Amino acid sequence: MAFTIKVKVNGEWKTADVEPEMTLLELLREQWGLTGTKLGCDEGDCGACTVLFDGKPVNSCLVLAVRADGHEVVTVEGLGTAERPHPLQSAFEQHGAVQCGFCAPGMLISAKALLDANPEPTEQEIREALAGNLCRCTGYTKIVEAVKSAGRAMKSSVK
Amino acid sequence: MKHFEYFSAHSAEEAVALLQKYSPDALPIAGGTELLVRMKQNLIHPKVLVDITHVPEFQGIALTEEGLRIGSLVTHAEVAASPLVRQFAPAVAAASGSVGAVQTRNLGTLGGNLVSCVPSIDSAPALLVLEAQAVVFGVNGRRQFPLTELFVGPRCSSLTPAELLEAVIIPRHNLGKPTCFSKFGRRKALTIALVNAAACVETNPERTHFSQVRLALGAVAPTPIRAYTAEAYLAGRPIAQEVLLEAGRLAAEDAKPIDDFRASAEYRRHLIGVLTRRVIEGALAGMPKV
Numbered sequence: 001m002a003f004t005i006k007v008k009v010n011g012e013w014k015t016a017d018v019e020p021e022m023t024l025l026e027l028l029r030e031q032w033g034l035t036g037t038k039l040g041c042d043e044g045d046c047g048a049c050t051v052l053f054d055g056k057p058v059n060s061c062l063v064l065a066v067r068a069d070g071h072e073v074v075t076v077e078g079l080g081t082a083e084r085p086h087p088l089q090s091a092f093e094q095h096g097a098v099q100c101g102f103c104a105p106g107m108l109i110s111a112k113a114l115l116d117a118n119p120e121p122t123e124q125e126i127r128e129a130l131a132g133n134l135c136r137c138t139g140y141t142k143i144v145e146a147v148k149s150a151g152r153a154m155k156s157s158v159k
Numbered sequence: 160m161k162h163f164e165y166f167s168a169h170s171a172e173e174a175v176a177l178l179q180k181y182s183p184d185a186l187p188i189a190g191g192t193e194l195l196v197r198m199k200q201n202l203i204h205p206k207v208l209v210d211i212t213h214v215p216e217f218q219g220i221a222l223t224e225e226g227l228r229i230g231s232l233v234t235h236a237e238v239a240a241s242p243l244v245r246q247f248a249p250a251v252a253a254a255s256g257s258v259g260a261v262q263t264r265n266l267g268t269l270g271g272n273l274v275s276c277v278p279s280i281d282s283a284p285a286l287l288v289l290e291a292q293a294v295v296f297g298v299n300g301r302r303q304f305p306l307t308e309l310f311v312g313p314r315c316s317s318l319t320p321a322e323l324l325e326a327v328i329i330p331r332h333n334l335g336k337p338t339c340f341s342k343f344g345r346r347k348a349l350t351i352a353l354v355n356a357a358a359c360v361e362t363n364p365e366r367t368h369f370s371q372v373r374l375a376l377g378a379v380a381p382t383p384i385r386a387y388t389a390e391a392y393l394a395g396r397p398i399a400q401e402v403l404l405e406a407g408r409l410a411a412e413d414a415k416p417i418d419d420f421r422a423s424a425e426y427r428r429h430l431i432g433v434l435t436r437r438v439i440e441g442a443l444a445g446m447p448k449v
Contacts, residue, residue, distance in 0.1 A: 001164070003165070019162065020162070020163055020164065020165030020208065021160040021161065021162055021163060023160075023195075042199060043196045043199060043200070044192055044196060044259070044262070044263055045349055047260070047262060050262055053265070056236070056265040057261055057262050057265060058262050058265050058266050059192075059262045059263065059266070062190075062191050062192050062195050062196070062263075062266055063191065063266065064165070064188075064191065064195070064210075066165055066167075066210075067191075067210065067212070110261065110262070113261070128261075128348075129261055131260045131261070131347065131348030131349065132259065132260025132261050132262045132263065132348060132349060133260075
């Protein structure tokens with residue numbers, strides 16, 4: 001039996017009919033075309049599918065779509081656009097933190113959750129916040145630098 | 160994933176009634192970080208999932224007359240960040256904070272970790288040294304027993320198919336006692352412990368001798384265990400390096416580590432000695448100065 005669910009995605013309420021075995025990741029990518037969120041390991045190890053679920057980063061491959069009913073989800077498409085990038089997206093570009101790009105959406109979402117809660121994280125806090133996101137180009141150093149720099153940029157723009 | 164029927168329960172009674180109605184084809188789902196992975200890997204094929212995440216009785220962290228009650232649906236992230244847990248059972252907060260990574264800690268629950276009965280679960284040792292009780296809800300009501308009795312074997316709990324873990328309770332007399340948790344794995348995040356350990360340490364007022372030590376280990380036996388021989392040895396002994404070394408050696412004898420693809424039994428026995436010293440020294444270091 002399919003379930004009709006309502007999810008607030010990137011600020012806009014959407015409805016969908018989903019089978020119980022559909023994951024939130026499949027719903028986002030295949031029904032709603034939000035392909036910024038990536039399917040990597042499909043078992044919660046790689047973090048490529050990270051989205052914000054009620055403001056907290058989760059692996060969308062491990063969330064049943066039915067469980068998103070009534071909840072708020074933010075994907076990388078909700079961060080910014082090419083014309084108006086989020087400070088994190090600008091920092092990733094400036095610091096060369098994107099190589100093949102496959103991990104970048106998940107990295108950006110995990111970093112956004114960190115900076116929302118802690119605008120001035122230490123390097124250790126950044127590394128812990130990104131520990132669930134694997135980059136197989138191993139470009140971690142530049143990613144950590146980009147997050148640090150975005151935190152500073154976001155703080156100075158608030159002043 | 161193969162198709163299944165999905166029900167969302169809104170009370171403990173409704174949840175166990177659904178599980179009983181569809182037994183043996185039904186399983187409860189909470190965080191899903193373990194269950195969905197096993198379903199995707201075709202290891203299990205439940206025909207019915209009963210979502211228990213909206214069951215109010217299984218939520219929340221509270222100080223009660225009995226002690227510190229942590230609902231089974233509390234996530235690892237919530238346990239790790241809870242001011243009550245950090246104050247009264249710091250090793251429990253540290254253990255939950257070491258599970259998986261941020262994303263899995265935001266989904267995975269304390270109860271789900273415990274009932275999985277995987278020998279390496281990180282939440283068990285700290286709760287065992289604090290003599291936690293398990294509160295279980297079933298069709299015939301509640302029962303409560305020492306958490307040790309939940310663990311029967313690898314992936315085997317003492318719960319019947321229509322029973323659910325409702326909460327764990329850390330008894331009042333153990334709240335705030337000096338504890339420490341430590342884990343050794345191949346990396347700090349997203350790792351399955353090769354060995355994990357926790358200690359609860361009490362000393363004489365002069366802080367020269369141990370009065371009582373409880374020590375628990377994971378990933379070194381079919382279930383998480385208490386190291387009773389090492390505990391008995393430590394009682395009344397002086398706080399000294401050679402005593403800690405001997406306690407570590409005895410703890411390794413209390414365990415039954417196996418060779419597997421993660422580590423050899425011999426390496427695990429070595430790690431038991433190292434972690435035994437670390438958790439006892441960690442608990443001592445957390446005590447207020449004499």
